[in-house]
Structure formats: structure tokens, C-alpha cells
Amino acid sequence: MKLPRGFLASGVRAGVRKSRPDLALIVAEKGATAAALFTRNRFPAAPVVLSRAALSRSRGRVRAIVVNSGCANAITGRPGMEAARRVRRRTAELLGCPPEEVFLASTGVIGVLLPDARIRAALPAAVARLSSGGLDAASHAILTTDVGPKVASATFRANGRRGRLVGFAKGAGMIHPDMATMLAFVMTDAEVPPDYLKAALRRATDESFNAISVDGDTSTNDTVLLLASGARGAPRLHGAADAGDFERALLAVCRELAWRIVRDGEGATRVMEVLVRGAANERDARLAAHAVATSPLVKTALHGGDPNWGRILAAVGRSGARLSPARAHLAAGPLCLVEAGVPVSYRERDAARIFARELVPITIDLGVGDARARVLTSDLGHDYVSLNADYRS
Amino acid sequence: MKLPRGFLASGVRAGVRKSRPDLALIVAEKGATAAALFTRNRFPAAPVVLSRAALSRSRGRVRAIVVNSGCANAITGRPGMEAARRVRRRTAELLGCPPEEVFLASTGVIGVLLPDARIRAALPAAVARLSSGGLDAASHAILTTDVGPKVASATFRANGRRGRLVGFAKGAGMIHPDMATMLAFVMTDAEVPPDYLKAALRRATDESFNAISVDGDTSTNDTVLLLASGARGAPRLHGAADAGDFERALLAVCRELAWRIVRDGEGATRVMEVLVRGAANERDARLAAHAVATSPLVKTALHGGDPNWGRILAAVGRSGARLSPARAHLAAGPLCLVEAGVPVSYRERDAARIFARELVPITIDLGVGDARARVLTSDLGHDYVSLNADYRS
Numbered sequence: 001m002k003l004p005r006g007f008l009a010s011g012v013r014a015g016v017r018k019s020r021p022d023l024a025l026i027v028a029e030k031g032a033t034a035a036a037l038f039t040r041n042r043f044p045a046a047p048v049v050l051s052r053a054a055l056s057r058s059r060g061r062v063r064a065i066v067v068n069s070g071c072a073n074a075i076t077g078r079p080g081m082e083a084a085r086r087v088r089r090r091t092a093e094l095l096g097c098p099p100e101e102v103f104l105a106s107t108g109v110i111g112v113l114l115p116d117a118r119i120r121a122a123l124p125a126a127v128a129r130l131s132s133g134g135l136d137a138a139s140h141a142i143l144t145t146d147v148g149p150k151v152a153s154a155t156f157r158a159n160g161r162r163g164r165l166v167g168f169a170k171g172a173g174m175i176h177p178d179m180a181t182m183l184a185f186v187m188t189d190a191e192v193p194p195d196y197l198k199a200a201l202r203r204a205t206d207e208s209f210n211a212i213s214v215d216g217d218t219s220t221n222d223t224v225l226l227l228a229s230g231a232r233g234a235p236r237l238h239g240a241a242d243a244g245d246f247e248r249a250l251l252a253v254c255r256e257l258a259w260r261i262v263r264d265g266e267g268a269t270r271v272m273e274v275l276v277r278g279a280a281n282e283r284d285a286r287l288a289a290h291a292v293a294t295s296p297l298v299k300t301a302l303h304g305g306d307p308n309w310g311r312i313l314a315a316v317g318r319s320g321a322r323l324s325p326a327r328a329h330l331a332a333g334p335l336c337l338v339e340a341g342v343p344v345s346y347r348e349r350d351a352a353r354i355f356a357r358e359l360v361p362i363t364i365d366l367g368v369g370d371a372r373a374r375v376l377t378s379d380l381g382h383d384y385v386s387l388n389a390d391y392r393s
Numbered sequence: 394m395k396l397p398r399g400f401l402a403s404g405v406r407a408g409v410r411k412s413r414p415d416l417a418l419i420v421a422e423k424g425a426t427a428a429a430l431f432t433r434n435r436f437p438a439a440p441v442v443l444s445r446a447a448l449s450r451s452r453g454r455v456r457a458i459v460v461n462s463g464c465a466n467a468i469t470g471r472p473g474m475e476a477a478r479r480v481r482r483r484t485a486e487l488l489g490c491p492p493e494e495v496f497l498a499s500t501g502v503i504g505v506l507l508p509d510a511r512i513r514a515a516l517p518a519a520v521a522r523l524s525s526g527g528l529d530a531a532s533h534a535i536l537t538t539d540v541g542p543k544v545a546s547a548t549f550r551a552n553g554r555r556g557r558l559v560g561f562a563k564g565a566g567m568i569h570p571d572m573a574t575m576l577a578f579v580m581t582d583a584e585v586p587p588d589y590l591k592a593a594l595r596r597a598t599d600e601s602f603n604a605i606s607v608d609g610d611t612s613t614n615d616t617v618l619l620l621a622s623g624a625r626g627a628p629r630l631h632g633a634a635d636a637g638d639f640e641r642a643l644l645a646v647c648r649e650l651a652w653r654i655v656r657d658g659e660g661a662t663r664v665m666e667v668l669v670r671g672a673a674n675e676r677d678a679r680l681a682a683h684a685v686a687t688s689p690l691v692k693t694a695l696h697g698g699d700p701n702w703g704r705i706l707a708a709v710g711r712s713g714a715r716l717s718p719a720r721a722h723l724a725a726g727p728l729c730l731v732e733a734g735v736p737v738s739y740r741e742r743d744a745a746r747i748f749a750r751e752l753v754p755i756t757i758d759l760g761v762g763d764a765r766a767r768v769l770t771s772d773l774g775h776d777y778v779s780l781n782a783d784y785r786s
Binding site: 040041042043072074075076077078079109110111112113219220296300303308309310311313314316317318321322323325326328338340341342343380381382384385386 | 709
């Protein structure tokens with residue numbers, strides 16, 4: 001897939017991982033306006049600490065993104081910070097830009113120092129291979145246990161001009177971002193003011209990447225970055241007023257990437273869409289949806305295609321969300337399983353058919369209000385155990 | 394094992410489960426003083442709702458405990474409540490006591506109505522087989538996916554007399570009580586005032602059953618019950634002042650049962666003891682320990698015997714507990730892995746040897762205070778997935 005105007009990309013082998021591409025480079029030829037959301041983990045990785053500070057020093061301008069897989073460079077103390085700084089400095093030298101316009105991201109094993117010499121040695125090749133068709137190589141180089149690359153795109157119209165949005169991501173690790181790094185990079189050729197860019201990214205993330213998790217529940221490295229190059233001939237947005245179609249396209253790209261991250265969860269064979277409604281407030285709705293989405297008992301039953309709805313309501317019951325046991329409802333797709341707190345008689349075969357689908361839609365009504373939340377989760381099967389019981393070797 | 398004086402027990406087949414004993418009966422011949430702790434799940438099962446109310450009506454007197462496995466009788470609405478009441482009434486008739494002195498507990502599948510006719514039909518046989526040696530049969534009848542029965546005992550001295558404590562429990566389901574029902578029944582021949590009995594039970598539970606979980610994180614049926622028969626010749630306690638040795642013995646019995654529940658977690662091959670210290674307060678210490686103990690990434694690494702400590706600190710980092718990244722420490726047994734936020738160089742072989750033990754001791758210092766918490770957790774392996782992917786069939 002071609003990048004939006006103003007962007008180039010490449011992906012190369014730096015030798016951080018044994019024999020797979022592990023270094024991605026994205027360059028905004030004339031720089032780009034950037035908005036980013038970072039992990040809230042209290043052990044933020046070195047690239048997160050540096051990139052957050054750099055964005056503020058560069059006033060939201062980004063010239064390049066350097067992403068490595070194979071090493072998270074998290075909980076590596078001052079040596080980790082220095083290794084990341086050396087990568088940043090070398091990239092800035094090669095591209096002729098200030099170091100604070102180089103944005104860093106890493107994913108892989110935690111607690112291992114970044115082998116920055118290998119990355120610095122591979123950077124000239126990454127620069128040499130930059131092209132507007134380099135997204136494929138870049139999207140492969142950021143993967144860890146992902147089954148495959150995750151790319152999405154959309155077009156939009158504003159001021160009579162047509163703009164594009166292209167994003168790529170990595171996830172896996174049981175889809176729940178607290179379980180493994182989630183990185184997502186989205187680029188557009190539009191010109192967008194920084195404040196509005198940030199607001200739009202937050203709104204889109206709440207409905208996509210955060211709908212496969214919950215605020216605060218993130219790994220050491222999670223990062224979502226949105227870049228706007230403002231290329232010639234592309235739309236110029238001024239704010240929410242003229243950007244309706246841009247926001248729709250942004251949400252579509254983020255949702256598609258989020259869906260792929262869940263669908264591609266480690267060992268996943270099936271996805272459950274948990275919709276909680278009737279909650280007293282949005283926090284309660286999220287608490288309940290999150291409890292269901294992270295319950296190992298629910299996730300293993302989902303793996304077995306077993307319509308064991310008791311586990312779903314038991315998870316809701318312990319979530320802390322206010323509910324009325326006598327007014328609670330539960331449905332799987334169109335099939336009502338619990339009405340007003342009492343099991344409905346249904347044909348086991350009908351329930352089993354819904355639980356055998358690739359996407360299992362579950363609706364829970366707490367019976368106490370109007371707030372709602374929606375979370376996607378994948379199943380927990382043998383492949384997940386195999387992948388994670390000895391990930392490092 | 395013999396029961397303490399004043400108690401009789403039996404275990405029979407009622408046909409709730411296909412071909413295993415599924416009905417346990419405990420009788421305090423002359424009644425007993427009781428203290429109980431129940432689940433905080435917002436969908437409490439019918440036996441929990443009834444027993445809580447009955448205890449308050451009987452002013453903490455209990456004559457009998459009826460426990461069935463195979464059906465949790467949770468989220469079964471009014472019909473479930475009526476089924477449980479019929480079991481209670483029949484038991485009271487057979488024993489000649491008021492219904493509110495019959496304590497009920499159930500464990501098994503959620504959302505299935507209790508087949509109370511089968512239980513009522515089996516009650517006369519359960520009464521007929523009551524004996525002071527019936528603990529073995531009773532402890533088997535309450536099991537679900539448990540590998541085997543869990544029984545513990547201890548003796549204590551007070552006022553120059555010797556007393557006994559005997560307890561039995563069921564757990565499994567990934568050890569975390571929110572994941573499956575945990576039932577525990579402890580009996581003593583001592584005479585103990587009701588208020589003190591409750592206080593002692595709460596203290597012992599906090600250090601045992603709650604140290605494999607966290608407040609509020611419980612299934613629909615979890616129950617811990619302590620009965621004191623006040624048999625002739627047994628110690629008479631008046632309160633904390635003369636009950637030091639009783640509390641020690643009670644904690645020992647509860648800890649032993651809690652340990653067996655964890656060790657016997659579904660598919661478990663290994664247990665991790667997570668000690669968090671240096672926390673700003675006890676709540677933070679528990680948050681951090683709980684995040685580690687429930688992380689699927691930590692539990693699968695434990696299964697693989699993989700000293701992947703990055704996952705441990707990543708879980709601590711997302712727990713919400715306050716910490717100082719620059720002052721955090723992590724050790725596995727005597728081996729320091731992270732000091733002042735930086736990985737220490739150690740021999741991988743030494744770490745692997747500790748992670749291959751049956752009990753893996755992990756100490757995490759958050760570096761910001763003096764509070765601490767300790768949680769036990771089991772590993773997550775293939776057997777857990779197999780057991781839970783199709784539990785109902």
C-alpha cells in the first residue's frame with residue numbers, strides 16, 4: 001500500500017532479532033505535525049520517556065520515526081536511556097534534522113538493554129531504502145509474535161480536496177494492551193493544526209484501541225502516533241468544524257487496526273464483542289466489560305465454543321459495577337439467555353451455534369442506567385500458552 | 394481425620410453430578426456458634442443469600458451445614474431461592490431444628506437451577522451415615538475440578554485445656570477465588586463468644602484465603618464458615634486476651650487450606666509467592682501483588698519455568714500502585730534481578746533454577762514506603778485450558 005503524500009518508509013534487518021526484519025524507519029520529507037498517546041504504565045520504556053519529552057520540545061513536529069522490534073528497552077535504567085539517545089542522534093545526523101524531531105518506539109523483551117550499535121549500523125541502509133512504497137517492509141519490521149502485518153487505510157474529503165489516511169500497527173500478546181506492546185502509527189497528507197490533531201486522536205483512540213482495553217492498563221511501551229504532513233494539494237483542516245469526514249476516516253483506520261490486533265491475539269481463534277449497557281455511568285460500564293473481557297474462565301470457554309454464560313455474569317458481578325440482579329439481561333447475538341435475572345429456556349444448540357462464530361456478540365444490561373461500553377476480546381487457547389510459556393527462548 | 398468433639402459428618406451421592414459424591418452434611422450435635430464470610434459478588438447465589446439472612450435470624454447459631462457440588466444455584470432467580478429453601482426445610486425436619494439453623498452452600502455450574510428433589514431424596518441417607526469419622530466422605534463430596542480433598546487440622550491450648558481445629562475446603566479454578574467457588578469450613582470444639590469468633594475469622598482469612606485473592610474479587614458462591622461447638626472438656630475462650638494459641642492454630646489451618654487450594658489450582662504445576670514491599674500503603678501493596686498474581690503473561694512464564702521478570706515489573710507498573718522506577722527492586726529467592734530500577738547481571742542458569750522450583754518466591758520493592766502484601770498464585774498451563782474450554786460437557 002502506498003503511503004500518503006509526504007511520507008517515505010523502509011524496513012531492514014538490524015540483528016536485534018535473530019533473522020527477521022526488526023528496524024522500521026518512517027520519514028516525513030518536510031516534517032509533520034504530530035499527536036501522540038503513550039502508555040500510563042509506571043515503568044515507561046526509554047523510547048517513551050524520550051519521545052514524550054522530544055515532542056514537547058519540538059512543539060509537536062516530527063521528521064522521522066525509528067521503531068525496533070526484539071527489544072523493548074524498558075526497565076533498563078540510565079544505560080537504556082543513553083542507548084536510545086544514541087539511536088536518535090545518529091538518525092538526526094543521517095537525516096539532517098534536530099534530534100527532538102526523531103520519534104522512537106521499541107517492542108520486545110522487557111529488561112534487556114537496547115543493542116543500539118546494531119541499530120545505528122543498520123540506519124544508513126534503512127535511509128537508503130526509504131520509498132513511498134516502503135510501508136510493507138516497515139509494517140513487517142515492527143512485529144513480534146503477531147501472525148502478520150496490520151495495515152489499514154481510508155480516504156476523506158475536506159474543502160473540496162481528497163486526503164488519505166494510512167496506518168500500521170503491531171499487537172498480539174492476548175490483544176489486551178497491558179499484556180504486550182501495542183504500537184500504532186497513522187499518517188495523513190492533510191494539514192491539521194496540532195491542538196485539533198491531538199483531540200481527534202484521543203476521540204478515535206477511545207473508540208478503538210481503548211475499546212480493547214481500559215485506561216491505565218497498558219504495557220511499558222504502548223504508543224499511538226498520528227502524523228499530518230500537510231502535503232501540496234491535500235486538504236487543509238482548521239478544526240472540528242470542517243473535519244467531519246477526516247474524523248470518520250481516522251476512526252475507521254483506528255478501528256480496523258484495533259480489530260486486527262484482537263483478531264490476531266496470540267493463539268486466538270475467535271473474538272467476543274462485549275457490549276455492556278444499562279450501567280449507572282460510563283466508568284461502571286467499562287469496569288464490567290473489562291472484567292468479562294479479561295476473565296480467563298470466559299476466554300477459555302470462548303475458546304471451547306462453550307456458551308457458559310454463568311462465567312460472564314459472575315465476572316460482571318465481581319467487577320464492582322453497580323447492577324440490579326433482578327433486572328439484569330444477557331443475550332448472545334439475538335438469543336436472550338437471561339431475562340430479569342432469571343435464565344431463559346433456550347435450545348443449547350442455538351447458543352452453541354453463536355459461540356462457534358468467529359465473532360461472538362454478547363450484550364449485558366446491568367439494569368440501573370443508560371451508560372454503555374464496548375470491548376473486544378479474543379479467546380485463550382493452547383497456542384497462547386505455548387507461545388508465552390517460553391517466549392524468550 | 395476425626396472431627397473435633399461435637400461434630401458429625403457424612404458425604405453421599407445425590408445425583409447432581411453424574412457418578413460422584415456430591416452432597417456433604419455436617420452436623421453440630423448440640424448446635425454451634427458460627428461466624429461466616431461471604432462473597433462480595435453482586436450476583437450472590439441463592440445459598441449465600443439465604444445463609445447470610447439465616448445466620449442473623451438465628452443469632453449466629455448453626456446446627457447443620459448442607460453442601461452440594463455440581464450446581465452453584467447462582468443467577469437462578471426466585472426458583473433457585475425456592476429450591477434452596479426446600480432443601481433447608483427438609484434438613485431441619487430430619488434433624489428437628491429450626492430452618493434458620495441450617496447453613497447452605499453450593500458449588501458448580503452457574504445459571505442452573507438446583508435439582509433440589511434429588512438432594513432432598515438423598516438427605517435421609519446423609520443423616521443416617523453421620524459419624525465423627527465422616528470428614529473424609531464430606532471433604533470428597535464438595536469437590537468439583539479439584540485434584541483431591543483439602544483437609545487441615547491443628548491443636549491449641551487455653552485455660553489449661555486442649556482444643557482442636559479441623560477444616561476442609563474446595564477451590565481449584567485457577568486458585569483465584571473470583572475464578573471459581575472457594576468454600577472452606579472450619580470447626581473447633583472450643584466454646585467461643587460470637588463477636589470474638591467473627592473477629593478471629595476475619596483476621597485469619599485476611600492472611601490466608603484473601604492472600605490468594607483480593608477483597609471484592611470473589612465468585613457468586615464463595616463462603617468461609619467457622620463453627621465452635623463448645624463441647625464438654627474443651628477450652629472456653631472469652632476473647633482475644635486468652636485466645637492467642639487458638640488464633641495461631643486457626644491461622645495455621647486457614648493457611649494450609651489456602652496453600653492447598655493454590656497448589657491444586659486447575660492444571661497447576663508450580664506456585665509463585667509474590668511479596669510486595671516498600672509500598673506507600675497496604676492498598677497499593679495489594680494492587681501490585683494482585684496485578685502480578687493475575688497476569689496471564691506472568692502465569693504462563695511461570696508455567697514454562699521462564700525467569701521473564703520484565704513481565705512481573707510490567708504488571709506492577711500497570712497496577713496503579715505508586716512506585717519509584719529508580720528505587721524499585723526485584724528478587725527471585727536470594728537472587729537479585731533488578732536493583733534501583735536497573736537489571737543486575739546474573740547467571741541465567743541461577744534464575745532458571747529458582748523458576749523451576751515448586752514454590753517460586755518473588756520479592757518486589759516499590760521503593761516508596763513501608764507497606765507490604767503477599768499473594769500466592771499458580772501457573773497457567775495447557776491443562777488449565779483443557780479443563781476450562783469445555784467444563785460443562
